[in-house]
Amino acid sequence: MNPQSAQEELEPDAQALLGRIIDGPPGPALHEQIQSARRLSPAERQRLRQHLLLDEILSQSLAPERSADAFLAGLIQRHRCEQDGEAFTNRVMERIEARGTARLRKTGWFLLEIAGLSAAALLLLGTFLAMGELVSMPHLHSSPRVSHVPRPIDLNATLAATTRELE
């Protein structure tokens, strides 16, 4: 297992691409590098696949957060969250529906109350007006103020009377 001899088997460009894909960091140049990688030989592509695979297994083996136990624990937690999410959604929907029904009932009662009050107010107003009319009519005819209103002067009669006095 000589590292130097293993390195010699791959072209520098292909090796650089492998390093960039696996060890990062991903930069804008990576897109062009991968595009040009389509000209890789089948053997070089095979090597790329093996290194990706090895990288994944190394990560699963060495990174604590990627262990089998951590993966299973994460899966169970995620499943619980999804279940809780569904239950929460159902509870909220039920509440929204219940509130909607209650609001509809409240609105119905409110409209009925308004209609009733309006009818009562109209009735009262009508009654009041009718009463006012009845009360005010005889009062107007017998009003003393009306009798005190000065009558227009009859100039012809006054002139005739004055003429008679002078004669």
Place this chain on the structure above:
Amino acid sequence: MDDLDPHGPFAALVAEHQAVLRTFVRMLGVQPMWVDDVAQEVFLIAYRRFQDFDPSQGEFLAWLRGIARKVVANDRRREGARARRVNIDLAQLLTGDLGEHAEEVPVHGDLHEVLRSCLEHLPAHSRQLMRMRYEEDLDAERMGASLGRDGNAVRQALFRVREVLRRCMSTKLGSEAWS
């Protein structure tokens, strides 16, 4: 849908197949940081549809792979956050000539044990590089900054170490299982 029992039969299936499935998902071009997320999604779909699984039609792992292909294909068609889970360039590269090879991810249960054995035979400085890269999750540039070396030099060093490991695993597992 009832609780996923950590000690139940489905959890046992997860424990048995998670490593291979995650490797398969990575080989479909999924970004490393999203591999576990996609693999968990695949297992959750499998759990919800477990009554649809027919052992007479094929193995459980093959069924999981079929679900994974659909999930990744959906991600590639979408835009936004889910599309970012897949490296489209790499996925196209891998699903070109290498697409059919994605099915050939080794299914050895002792793959990790073999790897650990190979790691033990590495020189101390190579093991240190592997620890920094995977345990501490540092990329080549950050490793270079820490070691006082150029990022390209670190990438070359990591490549050489992985080549040693690749050859070690080929020897232990047999070239047909690893090539």
